[in-house]
Amino acid sequence: MSTATPPPHAPRPPTIAIASGKGGTGKTTLAVNLARACGAPVQLLDCDVEAPNAHLFMHGVACATTVFSVPVPVIDNARCDGCGACARGCAFHALAMVGPAPLVFAELCHSCGGCVQLCPQQAISETPQRRGEIETQQAGLVTLTLGRLDIGVAMAPPLIHAVKAGARRDLPTIIDAPPGTSCPVLAALRGADGVALVTEPTPFGLHDLRLAVAMTRTLGLPFGVVINRADSGDDRARTYCREEAIPILLELPDDRRIAEAYARGALIYDALPEYRAAFDTLWARLRALARAAQHD
Amino acid sequence: MIIAFSTAGTTLAAPLDARFGRAPRFLLYDLAHDTFTVLDNAQRLEAAQGAGIQSAEAVARAGAGAVVTGHCGPKAFRVLAAAGMAVYTTDAPTVAEALARWRAGALVALTAANVAGHW
Numbered sequence: 001m002s003t004a005t006p007p008p009h010a011p012r013p014p015t016i017a018i019a020s021g022k023g024g025t026g027k028t029t030l031a032v033n034l035a036r037a038c039g040a041p042v043q044l045l046d047c048d049v050e051a052p053n054a055h056l057f058m059h060g061v062a063c064a065t066t067v068f069s070v071p072v073p074v075i076d077n078a079r080c081d082g083c084g085a086c087a088r089g090c091a092f093h094a095l096a097m098v099g100p101a102p103l104v105f106a107e108l109c110h111s112c113g114g115c116v117q118l119c120p121q122q123a124i125s126e127t128p129q130r131r132g133e134i135e136t137q138q139a140g141l142v143t144l145t146l147g148r149l150d151i152g153v154a155m156a157p158p159l160i161h162a163v164k165a166g167a168r169r170d171l172p173t174i175i176d177a178p179p180g181t182s183c184p185v186l187a188a189l190r191g192a193d194g195v196a197l198v199t200e201p202t203p204f205g206l207h208d209l210r211l212a213v214a215m216t217r218t219l220g221l222p223f224g225v226v227i228n229r230a231d232s233g234d235d236r237a238r239t240y241c242r243e244e245a246i247p248i249l250l251e252l253p254d255d256r257r258i259a260e261a262y263a264r265g266a267l268i269y270d271a272l273p274e275y276r277a278a279f280d281t282l283w284a285r286l287r288a289l290a291r292a293a294q295h296d
Numbered sequence: 297m298i299i300a301f302s303t304a305g306t307t308l309a310a311p312l313d314a315r316f317g318r319a320p321r322f323l324l325y326d327l328a329h330d331t332f333t334v335l336d337n338a339q340r341l342e343a344a345q346g347a348g349i350q351s352a353e354a355v356a357r358a359g360a361g362a363v364v365t366g367h368c369g370p371k372a373f374r375v376l377a378a379a380g381m382a383v384y385t386t387d388a389p390t391v392a393e394a395l396a397r398w399r400a401g402a403l404v405a406l407t408a409a410n411v412a413g414h415w
Contacts, residue, residue, distance in 0.1 A: 087353070093346025098356045098379035105371055108346055 013172040014290035017192040019216070021208025023179035025198040026228040026252070029262060030282070031176035032057040035142045036269040037279035042142055043171045047160045047188035048178040049132065049147035056265050058144050060137030068147070068159050069128035072106040073115050079123035086115035086124060111158065132159045134166065143171070157187035164191070172287075181208075181215040189216070193290035195223035196249055196282070201233030206240055213246065222293040224285065229254035247289075250282045299325045299398065300360035301391045306334045308392040314366025316383075317348030322355055323391050348372030348413070356381065364394050370409040385410055 018031045028046075032054050035044040046054040073086070073095070084097035094108035095115060106129055116124045132149040147163040149156055156178065164187075167173055177188035189195060195216050199209040209225065216223045223246070227237050230251035241248050252258070252275075261271035268275050302319030303310045313319040322335040335358050340350045348368075352375035355363060362382045376383050384403040388394035397403050 093343065093349050096349045096353050096375045096378075098353060098375050103375060103378055105346070105349060105374075108349075 011291060011294055013170065014193045014287055014294070015173040015175065015191065016286045016290060017175040017177050017189045017195045017221075018198060019177040019185060019189060019195055019212060020179060020198040021181055021210075021212035021215075022199065022205055025179075025200050025205060026226075027179065027198050028054050028057070028176050029228075029258075029268065030196065030198055030226060031174050033267055033269045033275075033279045034283050034286075035144075035174050036140075036267050037276065037283045038141065038172060038174075040141060041171055043167055043173050044142050044144045045163050045167055045173060045175045046144065046146035047163055047175055047184075049149045049156050049159045049163070049184070050178065052146040052148055054176050055135075055137060055144060055146055057262075057267055058137065058139040058142060059265070060139030060142070060144050063136045063138055065133055065135045067130055068132045068134055068162055069130050070109070070111040070158050071113070071126035072109045072111065072129045073104055073124045074127045075101050075104060076123045076125070077101045079121045080119075081121055081123075083120060085118045085120060089114055089118040107154065110155070131155070134159070134163055143168075156184040160184055160187040164188075181211045185215065186219065189219055189221060192221055193293050194286050195221050196226050196286060197223055198226045198228055199237050200229050201227055201235065201237045203236070205233070206236050209237060209240065213244065222289050224249035224289060226282070227251045247285075249285045249289075250278055252278065297327050297361040298359050299327065299362045299364055299395070300335070300355040300358070301325065301394055302363075302365040303391050305391075308332070308390070308395070310391055312364070312366065312386070312388050312391055312394050316363065316365040316368045317351045317372050319351065319365065322351075322358070322360075324355075324358055324360055325391075325395060346371070349375050352376045352379065352381075364398055364403065367411040368406060368409055369411055369413045371413060373406065373409040 018027045020027050035042050046052040080101040082100050087095040087097035087102050092108050092110050094105045096103045131153050135146050137144045147159040178184045197212045199205045225241050225246050225248050232254035301323040302313040302316050303323050304313050304320045318341050319337055321337050323332050325332045340347045348371045352372045356379035364384045368383050382405040386394050
């Protein structure tokens with residue numbers, strides 16, 4: 001008898017995140033070409049929600065767009081007795097108690113719902129407030145989902161969580177993380193089975209690679225390093241990886257044709273077939289990294 | 297009426313602090329008695345966000361009826377307006393000079409925030 005349920009010991013498809021401390025090292029370039037290299041149905045999550053750009057290289061067909069909202073408090077002035085418990089309890093200072101009823105500063109609200117619980121008069125309810133949108137596109141075998149934060153919105157993590165929560169569990173997943181090492185990056189990386197940290201062989205690149213390594217180790221995620229434009233700077237990124245026993249998963253040269261393909265919005269995988277093997281190898285290494293972690 | 301002046305010091309001779317939300321202290325001058333007290337604002341100074349909102353709550357709670365400062369952002373202004381407080385801005389170098397200008401009627405109340413948040 002056939003069944004749709006996979007056998008209990010079948011490995012879950014891996015989730016691979018591409019991150020870097022420094023911006024502009026080539027996260028998106030790697031992510032889109034890895035997705036292309038997959039050769040089977042794969043989903044690419046563009047979690048750089050403040051500046052998503054993976055779609056510029058995938059040229060997919062838009063499938064669906066949903067509005068992303070978060071709950072924020074609304075005060076029922078008829079019920080509010082002005083006790084101020086909500087404002088005193090708000091760790092984010094999104095409520096101010098002056099005059100007869102609290103003022104709501106929704107842009108500071110982290111949607112914890114604490115004020116609703118604290119109000120003795122049950123005068124606070126929550127209403128959805130738009131913060132951005134989530135778009136899905138299909139480009140060949142690649143399902144691209146991108147979060148797009150509205151202009152002026154400061155908090156990226158809730159939208160990143162929503163992009164990840166909507167992802168399919170039955171497909172391998174590549175996450176294009178935002179740059180840096182702060183909350184949005186942690187939101188993008190948590191739960192990944194393997195991480196590729198992209199760097200460049202410059203003092204700036206190494207400085208931020210150290211931060212990214214410390215962050216990834218704190219999260220307890222298996223990772224390796226990709227050195228982009230590897231022949232353009234010095235040897236310090238390689239030396240650092242050797243000293244820290246960090247695997248170098250791939251080195252990409254500083255090839256003007258790569259920059260030209262990028263500027264046209266073309267995938268290296270398609271424009272420069274001689275690099276296919278490099279991305280195929282990277283994908284295989286990241287899968288192996290993830291598989292080893294899943295078996296731990 | 298009590299007027300709240302943003303300042304880093306504790307006397308009338310102290311410099312007026314141009315910042316409202318992240319002022320280290322407020323000098324609360326009581327016009328009726330010509331006396332003043334000092335309200336420490338260090339907690340707000342170090343707030344990750346919402347410093348202006350909390351500073352506005354603090355001076356409202358302290359009973360001030362007006363604020364004299366250098367600049368006031370939109371969130372603080374909204375709280376101060378809701379508390380019924382007038383906000384005056386000035387480039388006076390000291391609290392004493394700002395008070396003298398206020399008494400002379402030389403200060404004009406803001407009708408909206410005069411800087412964007414996080415200026």
